[in-house]
Amino acid sequence: MAHIPERRSLGRRLKPYFAVFDxxxxxxxxxxxxxxxxxxxxxxxxxxxxxxxxxxxxxxxxxxxxxxxxVPPQTLLRLAVPVYTVGVALLIAVAVAGTVKKGARRWLHVGVDIQPSEIMKIAMPLMLAWYFQFKQGVVRWHSFIVAAVLLVIPVGLIARQPDLGTSLLVLAPGFYVIFLAGLSWKALIGLAAAAGASLPVVWSMMHDYQRERVMTLIDxxxxxxxxxxxxxxxxxxxxxxxxxxxxxxxxxxxxxxxxxxxxxxxxxxxxxxxxxxxxxxxxxxxxxxxxxxxxxxxxxxxxxxxxxxxxxxxxxxxxxxxxxxxxxxxxxxxxxxxxxxxxxxxxxxxxxxxxxxxxxxxxxxxxxxxx
Structure with missing residues (x-):
């Protein structure tokens, strides 16, 4: 007797495609x-x-x-360094030959205008998570310095465009990775003190419209x-x-x-x-x-x-x-x-x-x- 294949319902046929969702x-x-x-x-x-x-x-x-x-996490791990490298390279290209709109140089024209800073919102945590995985849990004080340099490079390039909002959204996930990797509270207090001491310098480097936003917040x-x-x-x-x-x-x-x-x-x-x-x-x-x-x-x-x-x-x-x-x-x-x-x-x-x-x-x- 010939075997008659069981007909699956539409729900069963679609289930494997949606099983990836939490x-x-x-x-x-x-x-x-x-x-x-x-x-x-x-x-x-x-x-x-x-x-x-x-x-x-x-x-x-x-x-x-x-x-x-x-996409398996193992693939994300392999993509971390290339994606970060491409993202930083595009940010440098924006700084050199980016498109200026409304006084800000944030876009790169490659047939269409793209905003490379958006890539760094994901590339930044990917890169730093890869870095600490590469260290295999053996994290010393100089490891955090290297991580900070990896973070400061794209954040500085984005802030220079200027784009304070996006630079904050790139800085935050990078900082969270460094903190979750084991940054001590003593180091955090030291960073906070250093940030407070550097406020006059930061204020002098801010654009006029950024200073106006701060003053508007106050009054x-x-x-x-x-x-x-x-x-x-x-x-x-x-x-x-x-x-x-x-x-x-x-x-x-x-x-x-x-x-x-x-x-x-x-x-x-x-x-x-x-x-x-x-x-x-x-x-x-x-x-x-x-x-x-x-x-x-x-x-x-x-x-x-x-x-x-x-x-x-x-x-x-x-x-x-x-x-x-x-x-x-x-x-x-x-x-x-x-x-x-x-x-x-x-x-x-x-x-x-x-x-x-x-x-x-x-x-x-x-x-x-x-x-």
Whole structure:
């Protein structure tokens, strides 16, 4: 009797393709993206095509995340040095022959304009995690000096463009790797003291517009219709939301167009005005779940490279959220950092999708090793 092959359901046929995703992490990202789309539909009511554009960005980010989740950590380890080297080379090319837009030299024209600094958001933690894995756990004081040099080179090149926001988002994951690799608290205190002592030098090296941002942070009312306008209107929106908010699509600050960049950097102001303190607590809870899940993946990672990489990526999510909420609330200078998985934009979302995929790859291959 001939064997009749069993017909598998569509779900069974598709299951292997989606098995690469970590369930809890994917659910948290889904909830954040949905929250972002709901807020964007209100914030971008007078920006035709903005919501549809973000949906396309999410689709591309999903594909990037899926591809990254299928890349084994061993492959990431081999790619670390080449990706970092190419990234630094492109940053040098930008400094020499980059395209200038709005007074900043951040782009390189290679048929299309690309922003090499975005590569370093992932290349930096990859490189430093590779370096400490290469040291095989034998870390001495000079190891941290080498790691610091590897970190300072791209951060300095990006800050010189100038791009303070991106340089911060490259500095943070690199610092997290160094800290998680065993940097002592004594060294941290020493670095903090050195940073404090160098503030006059840093201030003298800052561009005029960067100094103005700091002064605006201290007293936004000194120029309420100019430099302080962003912060004043943002804090009014956040405060006017009260406990429960004004309601979906009922935020007057957003609809009367007082909130600047309300679909990108200042989308948290729109969300706060419409959903209030309760909504903010829900959003903070989602970010805490995201960070908690990432740290759990890092704690269970099979080797030093994956632990450092997962921990650094997870804390980078924290940096994105903390800096964005801080700047729109008036407690940090405005540096152009988007709210992760909420703000409109393709480049940042693609980078976040890549980072999320790497976390899923680390979790998936840990399970494969155990089985």
């Amino acid at each position: 369930g809890p992490l994917a659910l948290i990202l889904f909830l954040l993206l949905c929250t972002g789309l709901v807020t964007l539909s209100s914030a971008g009511h007078d920006f035709p095509g903005r919501l549809e554009g973000q949906m396309r960005n999410i689709l591309v980010a999903f594909v990037i995340m899926w591809v990254a989740a299928n 936004p009312t000194s120029d309420p219709l100019g430099k302080g306008f962003h912060i004043i209107q943002s804090t009014i929106a956040i405060g006017s939301g009260g406990v429960t908010g004004k309601g979906y699509m009922k935020g007057t600050q957003a609809y009367l167009e007082f909130i600047p960049e309300r679909t990108t950097d200042f989308i948290f102001s729109v969300y706060s005005e419409e959903f209030g303190l309760v909504g903010n607590l829900v959003l903070l809870f989602l970010y805490l779940l995201l960070i908690g899940r990432g740290l759990m993946i890092a704690a269970n990672a099979p080797n030093l490279f994956t632990r450092l990489l997962a921990g650094s990526i997870t804390m980078s999510f924290f940096t994105y959220a903390f800096v964005n909420m801080g700047m729109v609330s008036g407690i940090l200078p405005v540096v152009g950092v988007p709210l992760p998985f909420m703000s409109y934009g393709g480049t940042a979302l693609f980078t976040l999708g890549l980072a999320s995929g790497i976390l899923m790859s680390i979790q998936r291959h840990r399970k494969l090793v155990q089985t």
